[in-house]
Amino acid sequence: MEASYDPEQNPPLHAPLLxxxxxxxxxxxxxFACLFSLISxxxxxxxxxxxxxxxxQPRGVAEGVSAKSNPSLLNQVPFNWTNAMFSWQRSxxxxxxxxxxxNDPNGPLYHKGWYHLFYQYNPYSAIxxxxxxxxxxxxxxxxxxxxxxxxxxxxxYDIKGVWTGSAxxxxxxxxxxxxxxxxxxxxxVQNLAYPANLSDPLLLHWLQYPGNPVMVPPPxxxxxxxxxPTTAWxxxxxTWRLTMGSKFNTTIGISLVYHTTNFRDYELLDGxxxxxxxxxxxxxxxxxxxxINGSVALDTSSFGPGIKHVLKASLDNTKVDHYAIGTYAPxxxxxxxxxxxxxxxxxLKVDYGRYYASxxxxxxxxxxxxxxxxxxETDTETADLKxxxxxxxxxxxxxxxxxxxxxxxxQWPVEEVESLRLNSTMFKEVLVEPGSVVPLxxxxxxxxxxxxxxxxxxxxxxxxxxxxxxGDGAVDRxxxxxxxxxxxxxxxxxxxxxxxxxxxxxxxxxxxxYFCTDETRSSKASDVFKQVYGGKVPVLDDENYNxxxxxxxSIVESFAQGGRTVISSRIYPTEAIYGAARLFLFxxxxxxxxxxxxxxxxxxxxxxxxxxxxxDSV
Amino acid sequence: xxxxIVIIFAFLVCQANAFRPILLLGNQNLxxxxxxxxxxxxxxxxxxKSNPESRDASVKKLAQIMVDSLKTKATETLDLIxxxxxxxxxxxxxxxKALTSCAERYxxxxxxxxxxxxxxxxxxxxxxxxxxxNDAAIEANSCEIEFPTKxxxxxxxxxxxxxxxxxxxxxxxxxxxxxx
Numbered sequence: 001m002e003a004s005y006d007p008e009q010n011p012p013l014h015a016p017l018l019x020x021x022x023x024x025x026x027x028x029x030x031x032f033a034c035l036f037s038l039i040s041x042x043x044x045x046x047x048x049x050x051x052x053x054x055x056x057q058p059r060g061v062a063e064g065v066s067a068k069s070n071p072s073l074l075n076q077v078p079f080n081w082t083n084a085m086f087s088w089q090r091s092x093x094x095x096x097x098x099x100x101x102x103n104d105p106n107g108p109l110y111h112k113g114w115y116h117l118f119y120q121y122n123p124y125s126a127i128x129x130x131x132x133x134x135x136x137x138x139x140x141x142x143x144x145x146x147x148x149x150x151x152x153x154x155x156x157y158d159i160k161g162v163w164t165g166s167a168x169x170x171x172x173x174x175x176x177x178x179x180x181x182x183x184x185x186x187x188x189v190q191n192l193a194y195p196a197n198l199s200d201p202l203l204l205h206w207l208q209y210p211g212n213p214v215m216v217p218p219p220x221x222x223x224x225x226x227x228x229p230t231t232a233w234x235x236x237x238x239t240w241r242l243t244m245g246s247k248f249n250t251t252i253g254i255s256l257v258y259h260t261t262n263f264r265d266y267e268l269l270d271g272x273x274x275x276x277x278x279x280x281x282x283x284x285x286x287x288x289x290x291x292i293n294g295s296v297a298l299d300t301s302s303f304g305p306g307i308k309h310v311l312k313a314s315l316d317n318t319k320v321d322h323y324a325i326g327t328y329a330p331x332x333x334x335x336x337x338x339x340x341x342x343x344x345x346x347x348l349k350v351d352y353g354r355y356y357a358s359x360x361x362x363x364x365x366x367x368x369x370x371x372x373x374x375x376x377e378t379d380t381e382t383a384d385l386k387x388x389x390x391x392x393x394x395x396x397x398x399x400x401x402x403x404x405x406x407x408x409x410x411q412w413p414v415e416e417v418e419s420l421r422l423n424s425t426m427f428k429e430v431l432v433e434p435g436s437v438v439p440l441x442x443x444x445x446x447x448x449x450x451x452x453x454x455x456x457x458x459x460x461x462x463x464x465x466x467x468x469x470x471g472d473g474a475v476d477r478x479x480x481x482x483x484x485x486x487x488x489x490x491x492x493x494x495x496x497x498x499x500x501x502x503x504x505x506x507x508x509x510x511x512x513x514y515f516c517t518d519e520t521r522s523s524k525a526s527d528v529f530k531q532v533y534g535g536k537v538p539v540l541d542d543e544n545y546n547x548x549x550x551x552x553x554s555i556v557e558s559f560a561q562g563g564r565t566v567i568s569s570r571i572y573p574t575e576a577i578y579g580a581a582r583l584f585l586f587x588x589x590x591x592x593x594x595x596x597x598x599x600x601x602x603x604x605x606x607x608x609x610x611x612x613x614x615x616d617s618v
Numbered sequence: 619x620x621x622x623i624v625i626i627f628a629f630l631v632c633q634a635n636a637f638r639p640i641l642l643l644g645n646q647n648l649x650x651x652x653x654x655x656x657x658x659x660x661x662x663x664x665x666x667k668s669n670p671e672s673r674d675a676s677v678k679k680l681a682q683i684m685v686d687s688l689k690t691k692a693t694e695t696l697d698l699i700x701x702x703x704x705x706x707x708x709x710x711x712x713x714x715k716a717l718t719s720c721a722e723r724y725x726x727x728x729x730x731x732x733x734x735x736x737x738x739x740x741x742x743x744x745x746x747x748x749x750x751x752n753d754a755a756i757e758a759n760s761c762e763i764e765f766p767t768k769x770x771x772x773x774x775x776x777x778x779x780x781x782x783x784x785x786x787x788x789x790x791x792x793x794x795x796x797x798x
Contacts, residue, residue: 127730127750129734182741186740186741222742224744250795317794381731381734382726526760
């Protein structure tokens with residue numbers, strides 16, 4: 001595909017001022033239109049004299065246009081948030097800054113014994129704006145220590161925002177940071193930064209290349225469709241490449257490819273790594289190899305037999321992260337999906353909940369690929385400003401190719417989260433009959449690590465096809481489901497968050513299973529977003545239904561079948577908080593008994609705090 | 619007879635349209651096409667056309683005009699809330715509480731959402747413009763349901779809500795449909 005589209009030669013959207021060729025055809029068309037409208041007007045009048053005039057419903061009400069706006073004010077009670085409710089929402093072991101707004105994770109890397117996380121941050125407010133790079137370090141991806149800001153908007157080439165970027169670690173341990181800057185003229189450009197002192201394990205200070213920007217929007221790419229450069233990888237002849245998402249002709253999502261030898265000079269390739277029509281702007285593109293044996297992670301430059309490549313994009317239009325697995329051809333810098341029907345943006349999601357701007361890095365210390373993802377708030381900005389903060393990062397996840405299905409990735413919380421485990425409680429084969437709820441007595445339930453396995457015993461035989469996916473939530477009953485857990489629920493179940501499996505009869509006597517989280521009754525408050533999330537999860541013949549759930553106050557991360565399908569969810573209960581929050585099993589299926597075996601740990605706080613510079617000991 | 623009058627009228631209107639210079643059709647077309655894709659067509663048309671800057675505007679500029687309208691309407695509403703609160707002793711405590719809560723939400727619309735939308739439109743990260751606009755709609759809604767009985771702000775809350783929804787729709791159009 002030629003990147004030679006020139007917006008200046010494209011016909012403008014509105015009619016030209018004086019177009020000599022159109023008056024004659026224009027008038028003919030107008031007269032024809034007049035006759036047609038006359039006839040239809042006549043028809044309408046005749047019609048109306050026979051029927052009373054019907055008032056048309058305003059479109060907005062019927063279609064519920066805005067995802068966040070409430071179509072009806074009926075049956076809503078006003079809600080008053082208290083400080084106790086707000087304080088409870090803050091996470092105990094998920095990364096978030098002490099205060100204010102955060103969004104995309106940036107440039108994650110491992111250096112001299114420390115994991116580094118940078119992130120989009122507003123130093124002044126709990127709303128997006130004035131974007132800088134926040135910075136934190138950790139020994140173990142769990143216990144984070146805040147450091148001073150790493151990058152601030154202090155040059156013309158990033159004065160309107162220091163946006164997302166990625167780190168590339170060179171073979172000689174040099175660190176290259178490429179990031180998007182918003183210039184003084186509102187153009188998106190790519191800039192190069194590097195540590196002022198590589199021997200500083202904390203990488204406190206960063207320098208910017210004097211020749212910035214190193215990449216500017218090429219012809220055919222708009223100044224606001226050019227951002228989020230990836231980690232670079234080495235090609236066969238020793239040239240580095242990186243890719244960056246954009247869009248073509250408004251609706252075609254694409255990923256551009258740049259070559260470089262020195263990270264200062266870049267050459268844009270003709271064509272793109274890949275394109276998918278109808279997906280719109282690709283943000284935060286990520287591109288990395290996976291081993292098809294499914295048991296080892298690979299450095300970003302790996303290539304060869306037994307390796308596939310994952311292409312991931314955050315879709316600006318839908319605010320969803322998608323990925324696809326496929327094959328990369330380094331000689332042509334082209335990637336093709338294994339399954340074009342589940343291409344990038346139209347198939348699998350990285351996470352089926354509230355999740356965006358995810359990014360991986362290769363952790364050379366423990367030889368694993370680690371995935372970060374940004375979790376936004378789903379309450380109002382009034383609430384965010386009142387509580388003084390907004391957004392979290394997920395617990396970092398390892399990513400591997402699932403060689404049992406060959407179609408999915410497997411994500412799993414990094415093992416270091418297990419260091420937070422305190423006491424544990426086991427439940428063996430708890431029977432949950434159709435339409436019932438079983439309480440699990442485990443003390444406080446706001447910081448939990450739950451491993452649950454479910455076996456189903458059919459009580460009736462049914463082979464009729466069942467359609468649907470997560471349905472209308474946990475109240476939507478079918479033969480084999482839903483069944484699962486109720487987290488952050490109060491004793492009277494006035495607030496609850498079901499996390500469940502919903503196997504449905506598909507053709508050929510098989511079952512098609514959905515994994516879901518239902519926020520619709522997570523809170524009595526009317527000014528929070530409450531959605532049913534979920535997606536398909538492959539369940540193989542020799543597998544039981546199993547899930548892992550990390551509960552941390554207002555964030556819940558749920559992993560099905562070893563991480564083939566993952567859902568991140570935000571909940572803002574008003575009653576099911578502190579000691580009032582409980583955990584239950586439930587079975588709302590009509591035709592199966594469920595036996596659940598669980599191991600549940602209470603989790604400690606990670607005590608995320610500022611780096612103790614004075615004491616010099618951690 | 620009635621039908622005859624209607625036919626003559628339609629014919630006259632038609633003639634006027636057929637011979638209207640194409641020059642003027644230019645941007646009105648864009649405004650109409652844009653507003654048709656929002657859920658409150660009339661409000662959209664009125665808000666845009668009453669601002670002279672909409673004449674040669676791009677879709678992005680139309681969005682900015684809509685946001686200006688949002689700011690104006692929200693400011694008017696906040697002014698009304700302040701006036702009502704000044705009645706002080708004459709207010710019953712529930713009304714006072716509701717108005718105070720509404721004042722907070724409208725402050726967020728004016729000082730939080732509007733600047734967020736404007737910064738996002740200027741820098742081209744449109745999803746944050748949508749976020750701010752959607753939030754403004756919820757804040758207006760949330761204010762309305764604060765009042766246990768009759769709300770003194772119903773009409774204004776509805777306008778602010780609807781203008782926000784229109785603004786969010788136009789942002790969506792920028793992201794998904796128009797090149798500029």
